[in-house]
Amino acid sequence: MSNSARLPVEMRYEPKEKYLSFQRDSLEDIESFWANIARQLVWHKNWDKVLKWDPPFAQWFVGGTLNASENAVDKHVKSWRKNKAAYLWEGEAGEHRSITYRELYREVNRFASVLQHFGLRKGDTVAIYMPLVPEFPIAMLACARLGLPFTVVFSGFSAKALAERIQDCEAKIVVTADGGYRRGKILRLKSIVDDAVNESPSVKHVVVFRRTGDNVPMSEGRDHWWHDLMAKAESYVAPVPVESTHLLYILYTSGTTGKPKGVAHGTGGYLTFAYATQEWVFDAKDEDVYWCTADIGWVTGHTYLVFAPLMHGLTSVMYEGALDYPDPGRWWEIVERYGVTILYTSPTAIRSLMRYGDHLPRSHDLNSLRLLGSVGEPINPAAWQWYSDVIGQGRCPIVDTWWQTETGGIMISPSPHLGLVLLKAGSATLPLPGVDADVVDEKGQTLAPEEKGFLVVKKPWPGMFMTLYKDPERYRQVYWTRFPGLYYPGDYAMRDTDGYFWLLGRADEVIKVAGHRLGTKEVEDVLVSHPSVAEAAVAGRPDPVKGESIVAFVTLRNVANPSNDLSEELKQHVRLMIGPIATPEAIYFAKLLPKTRSGKIMRRVIKAVAAGGPIGDLSTLEDGASVDEIRQAIEALQMAEKTAKSS
Ligand code: WTA
Numbered sequence: 001m002s003n004s005a006r007l008p009v010e011m012r013y014e015p016k017e018k019y020l021s022f023q024r025d026s027l028e029d030i031e032s033f034w035a036n037i038a039r040q041l042v043w044h045k046n047w048d049k050v051l052k053w054d055p056p057f058a059q060w061f062v063g064g065t066l067n068a069s070e071n072a073v074d075k076h077v078k079s080w081r082k083n084k085a086a087y088l089w090e091g092e093a094g095e096h097r098s099i100t101y102r103e104l105y106r107e108v109n110r111f112a113s114v115l116q117h118f119g120l121r122k123g124d125t126v127a128i129y130m131p132l133v134p135e136f137p138i139a140m141l142a143c144a145r146l147g148l149p150f151t152v153v154f155s156g157f158s159a160k161a162l163a164e165r166i167q168d169c170e171a172k173i174v175v176t177a178d179g180g181y182r183r184g185k186i187l188r189l190k191s192i193v194d195d196a197v198n199e200s201p202s203v204k205h206v207v208v209f210r211r212t213g214d215n216v217p218m219s220e221g222r223d224h225w226w227h228d229l230m231a232k233a234e235s236y237v238a239p240v241p242v243e244s245t246h247l248l249y250i251l252y253t254s255g256t257t258g259k260p261k262g263v264a265h266g267t268g269g270y271l272t273f274a275y276a277t278q279e280w281v282f283d284a285k286d287e288d289v290y291w292c293t294a295d296i297g298w299v300t301g302h303t304y305l306v307f308a309p310l311m312h313g314l315t316s317v318m319y320e321g322a323l324d325y326p327d328p329g330r331w332w333e334i335v336e337r338y339g340v341t342i343l344y345t346s347p348t349a350i351r352s353l354m355r356y357g358d359h360l361p362r363s364h365d366l367n368s369l370r371l372l373g374s375v376g377e378p379i380n381p382a383a384w385q386w387y388s389d390v391i392g393q394g395r396c397p398i399v400d401t402w403w404q405t406e407t408g409g410i411m412i413s414p415s416p417h418l419g420l421v422l423l424k425a426g427s428a429t430l431p432l433p434g435v436d437a438d439v440v441d442e443k444g445q446t447l448a449p450e451e452k453g454f455l456v457v458k459k460p461w462p463g464m465f466m467t468l469y470k471d472p473e474r475y476r477q478v479y480w481t482r483f484p485g486l487y488y489p490g491d492y493a494m495r496d497t498d499g500y501f502w503l504l505g506r507a508d509e510v511i512k513v514a515g516h517r518l519g520t521k522e523v524e525d526v527l528v529s530h531p532s533v534a535e536a537a538v539a540g541r542p543d544p545v546k547g548e549s550i551v552a553f554v555t556l557r558n559v560a561n562p563s564n565d566l567s568e569e570l571k572q573h574v575r576l577m578i579g580p581i582a583t584p585e586a587i588y589f590a591k592l593l594p595k596t597r598s599g600k601i602m603r604r605v606i607k608a609v610a611a612g613g614p615i616g617d618l619s620t621l622e623d624g625a626s627v628d629e630i631r632q633a634i635e636a637l638q639m640a641e642k643t644a645k646s647s
Pocket of ligand 1: 253298299300374375376377378379400401402403404405406428489490491503504505506512515516517
């Protein structure tokens with residue numbers, strides 16, 4: 001690689017073999033490997049057993065007790081780091097707040113006292129629906145302090161999506177704000193919470209942080225202002241030691257059915273994995289200024305903006321707003337202002353900033369940067385190269401990190417801390433130590449290099465989710481039945497002749513729109529809930545910036561006729577039911593959808609038509625459907641698309 005000579009001395013490439021042999025050693029005895037790392041955390045009681053593996057259920061550090069908030073904050077207030085900034089926060093309108101570890105500790109304790117006064121006990125659940133302000137992690141850590149599992153719902157989700165999640169985990173309290181800022185506008189979060197809570201009998205109280213000062217109705221007895229409660233709070237609440245396998249959080253994510261899956265993470269294993277991967281991948285030091293741009297509504301924010309950087313006592317930048325507001329130079333301004341050294345973001349963000357041209361980053365001083373990261377979707381070589389050349393100025397290695405909500409932390413990525421191997425634009429390189437990844441064929445057999453197949457993980461790792469909340473059967477079925485004994489994440493992958501992993505997108509019915517994960521079935525269910533729609537088939541279409549965009553083919557009931565107005569109405573309907581991220585880019589009205597004889601929609605065909613690619617060999621279509629009928633249906637789809645485009 002041409003820029004290898006320009007890497008800083010401490011980050012010159014190491015021979016791949018050296019890294020691989022360390023990686024292999026870690027897999028020989030995973031229990032002692034992970035136990036050595038877990039010992040770096042603060043435990044109340046040591047574990048009796050490192051791993052209880054009752055496939056497909058893993059329990060890590062069984063018998064051990066610890067507390068996540070103690071590991072994130074208490075440990076630093078006893079050290080010189082007490083006056084170090086934990087968060088350098090910037091609001092969209094330009095306000096700044098700097099929160100030291102001591103201040104964070106104090107606020108976490110006080111909010112834990114607030115929660116305690118509501119009578120919440122270990123095991124009760126809390127829902128959090130907040131804009132990106134420091135009170136967001138404070139609320140999460142306060143929950144963890146008392147052993148209250150929390151569920152964070154991304155503030156872009158609709159009232160219905162929020163209600164569904166609150167109801168599923170029976171949250172007793174919702175923590176929110178009067179609003180948040182997005183592109184200069186106020187997102188009215190409290191009114192969305194009101195709608196959701198009206199349908200959620202489990203919720204007894206709503207705590208509202210004042211962010212915008214907007215006038216919001218407060219329901220007497222149920223709603224409370226954050227600042228009023230905090231004024232009366234105690235300054236110390238002892239952290240409740242919980243079992244290592246105690247539920248830390250539930251994070252709902254899309255799968256192949258309409259109902260979101262509650263990914264349930266435990267405490268000891270998750271924290272150990274978060275702690276290890278933060279160090280291996282980001283190689284962060286005390287003097288770093290680390291900026292993970294993710295919203296805490298997603299897993300990346302949970303692990304790499306809250307738990308992992310705090311456990312390491314790092315200083316994180318937290319920016320509330322949109323990347324191009326008030327202008328597309330905003331991010332580079334932030335890098336310059338705070339002297340960001342490590343930037344971790346998504347391919348969609350990189351591609352959209354790239355579109356604005358090189359002059360914006362070049363007009364800011366980006367010399368502080370030393371490491372760049374990418375997550376959430378495959379990064380195309382062109383975006384990788386731009387990130388490396390223009391943002392990293394050829395000095396900064398890029399860590400392309402593959403992982404999922406389910407894995408808890410990064411699984412496949414370059415590792416500057418352990419010995420950076422030569423990078424290749426567009427490859428996440430090699431699995432991290434303790435991660436036994438492979439690429440297999442339909443039958444679960446390891447594939448030869450350069451052959452495309454399915455990514456699997458062969459051994460348990462401490463960050464793995466414990467189960468799907470209240471649905472262990474679905475956990476088993478979705479992730480462990482396709483290849484018995486192997487974890488199936490749902491991604492295509494390939495290994496090249498050097499053993500490097502190339503992640504090739506989803507192999508199932510999940511779409512990644514701007515890195516946000518959405519199930520096609522989820523959007524289809526919403527479309528058919530509209531009175532005009534008879535059937536719907538949704539697919540992802542490659543998008544130069546967002547990775548994928550959503551297109552929907554619908555057939556209408558007799559009562560309705562295709563029109564632009566109806567198309568807009570259906571888009572609005574999806575926005576309202578799920579949230580803006582799920583809005584289809586195009587709705588095509590079709591006369592019929594291609595189906596198998598047993599009535600299943602042929603996804604392969606829908607996908608191909610949506611992407612404008614070749615349909616493939618129809619004679620091999622499953623289930624012996626009539627080729628003629630299918631051909632007719634495809635023509636109808638293509639016609640629908642053409643008509644919509646020309647109108
Ligand atoms: C995709 C986000 C290619 C993948 C942390 C995975 C990636 C899904 C990468 C999980 C990457 C994530 N290269 N694809 N570096 N990182 N993905 O749960 O399809 O929102 O299964 O977690 O994102 O999405 P999730």
